[in-house]
Amino acid sequence: MYKILVIEDDKKLCEFTKEYLGRYNYEVFSINNFKKVEEEFEKVKPDLVLLDINLPYYDGFNLCRIFRRKSKAPIIFMSARGSEVEQIRGLEIGADDYITKPFSFELLLAKVQASIRRIYGEYSEDSLQVFEVNGITLDKNTFKMSYGNKSIDLTKNELKLISKLLKNVDKVVTREELLEELWDESSFVDDNTLTVNVTRVKNKLNEIGVENVVKNKRGIGYYITFQE
Structure with missing residues (x-):
């Protein structure tokens, strides 16, 4: 469930916004103390922010700059x-979108959904730099894979392979898909090279205590499973 922080001093609008977005399975928060907006932002750690400009004690543009230094949340x-x-100014200082009051909640919802898809979903550029699946943690910043108290370094290609497999647990990823993941054009590398890289991934998983999870679907591709 995505967390949305509404920073709006119009109490009625704030409540209507919370109620409406709540119907669509968002966890919506509002500001209780406008003197401590930064503190409340840190506490909530929102996935998206709806931000008014004219606020008590703060200017929305300044808040946008502050949030952008701390978070990539839209x-x-x-x-x-x-x-x-005003709209250009807002976008130039780091906002992702701008909606003018009065607005329909249908339009607001559409903008919220579009921003979330772009940053976290189907249109994102693999935005999660650190993610965890079944206890295995991949850190794309450090090229490390961890499990329990053990960690190991990965090459760029190994990281791409294990990332692709972990994002498709229990689903077969074809050899062609894996080749394209590694080199963009499958014709640039042969099947033997892919096999060697998959073997290296298996060995590194074994070294950190994750054994026999990468399976081969003969003639098709590979998949990862945590089922016995």
Whole structure:
């Protein structure tokens, strides 16, 4: 469930927004103390922010700059300031979108969903730099794979292979898909090279205590499973 933080001092609008987005399975938070917006942001750690510009004690533009230094969460301004200059300013300082009041909640929902898809979903550029599946943690920043208290370094190709397999647990990933993942064009490398790289991945999994999870579907590809 994605967490949305609504930073809006119009109490009615804030409550209506929380109620409406809550119907669509979002966990929605609002600001209780506008003197401590930064602290509440840190506490919630939202996946998306809906941000007004005219706020008590703070200016929304300044908050946007502060949030952007701390988080990659999409920020959508919702403001009565409808001029093109204001909208451009908001986007230039790091916001992802801008919606002008008054607006329909259907349009707001569409913008929220589009931002979440872009950053976290089907349109994201593999945005998760650290992710965990069944106790195996991959860190794309350090090229490390960890399990329990053991970790091991991965090559770039090994990281790509295990990432692809872990994102498709119990699903066969074809050899062609894996070759394209590694080199973009499958014609640039032969099947033997892929086999060697998969073997290396298996060996490194074994070294950190994860044994016999990578399986071969003969003539088709590979898959990873944690089922006995």
